[in-house]
Structure formats: structure tokens, C-alpha cells
Amino acid sequence: MSPPKYKGIIFDIDGVLKRGSTPIPGAAETVRKLRGKGLRIVFLSNLSTKSRRQYVDILRNKIGIEVSPEDLVLATSATADYVAKNSSTGKVYFVGHQGLREELESHGLKIVDDPEEAEFVVAGSPFDEKGYVTEENRWKFTGAIRAILLARAKFVAVNPDKLFPGPDGKPIPGTGTFLGAITAATGVEPVIVGKPSEEIYRIALEKIGADPSEVIMVGDQLYTDIIPAKKLGLTTVLVLSGLTKKEDLEKLDAETREMIDYVFEDVRGVLKLVE
Secondary structure, three states, rough: OOOOOEEEEEEEOOOOOEEEEOOOOOOHHHHHHHHHOOOOOOOOOOOOOOEEEEEHHHHHHHHHOOOOHHHHHHHHHHHHHHHHOOOOOOOOEOOOOHHHHHHHHHOOOEEEOOHHOOEEEEEEOEEEOOOEHHHHHHHHHHHHHHHHHHOOOOOOOOOOOOOOOOOOOEEEEEEEHHHHHHHHHHHHOEEEOOOOOHHHHHHHHHHOOOOOHEEEEOOOOOOHHHHHHHOOEEEEEOOOOOOOOOHHHHOOOOOHHOOOOOOOHHHHHHHOOOO
């Protein structure tokens, strides 16, 4: 039986194309070769700290991949879009980094300092690239709690990722760690806009213009990359260059293991599926 004909590939970025600010070997060359075969490439990131403008710069200048904003599906921009569509006042108590703030403001939303003025709490990661709470965010644990309990602000989060790979490949805390603390204090669960929400995958599929069966998803995490993509009918590729390691695969139950169509050491293995 001949292999399926793929029309596009969705690449997660962190742990797949780069670790921290360091490119993963072969990433740029692999993307160039895949584009040379006529495949539409879309880059999907759950990272809560970067805007589309920042990611264009990172992919071009740090990894060596030519990219435009139209090639990107980011949890930050999707979150800003969600809040803008569902807000009546546009007032947001914001937790996170400049990239998320940039996306919120570009969607016409107003960042407020007083948590009791907020209609929404929008949460990205309060941690820096070493896993420490930034100076700007150190007091926002309390602010977010007060906005939710006193102002009855709606709680929205960019992603649920508790961990992601730092520059050395070792885990550091992500947005989900912050969410756990706020939910424990308030009893309120956030609306998640980024992965594993199916909506962000649908946005990526629309950009490619193909059925799920004609698209490959390449990621390094099971529960945010592989499982939701497989449920939608995409071919799934797990790379071992990020958080998931070989020893982790040995611990999986049979049902979860079946969600993974292919396992490669790094992104270069994807070329085997289209040659």
C-alpha cells in the first residue's frame, strides 16, 4: 500500500525546532527540504511569552527559518482574539510577559493595574527562562486572586503547560504551575485557549487548507501536542529532543502509545515520511 500523500505539516516550536534560544540541529534544513517538496508548513506555539512579531524574529534570525506572521498560530494571539470577542469593557488584569501584552493591546484590550477593575484575568507564564518569577509578576498572584474573587473577573489562560524545556533541556515551570496556584486559592478553573484545545489546531488546519488526514503534527509533548492532534485525525510524530524521553515511552499504557504514529530522535526524522 502506498504511503499517504501529505499536504502540510504543523510544527511545535519549543523542544522541536529549538531549546531555549538554541536551534535544534537540522531544524532549518528539514523545514527547507519539506517546503521544497511542496508542503505547507505552519508553526504552532503554546508559549505564553512571545508575540507573532517576536516569533518571526526568532525563527528567522535564531533558527534560520524564513517565516511570515501568516505561517504562525500562537496561543498568545489566539487568547487575545478570544478575550476581545467575549469582552464588553476590554479591561484585562494581565499576568505574563511583553509578548502576550503586545497581542492583547493589538486586539484593542486595555491592561489595568487595579485587579478590581478587571473583567478578565489573562494568564501567561510569570516565570523567566530560568524558571524564576519575574519582578513584574511577583505580586500578580495576589492580584489575580483578588480580580477573580472580588471583581468576579473571568479567568482565561494561554496554555495549561506545567513544564517546558529550558535552554539546557531540563524542565522549568510554565503557565500551568501558576494556574494551579490560582485555582487552588479561588476554586475557579481557567478557560484554556491554547493546546490541548482543539480550536487552535483547527486554526492551523485552516491555514494549511487540508483535511486532518493529509497533515502531520510534530511535537515533543504527549498531552498537548500528540493526543489532541490524533483525536482530530492528524498523523502524529513525537520527537525526543524536548521534554519526552525514551524512558517516558516505556511507562505509557497501550491506549496512549497508540496515539503516537511515529517516534524520531529529532525533527530530521520527519523527512522519512515524505520521501
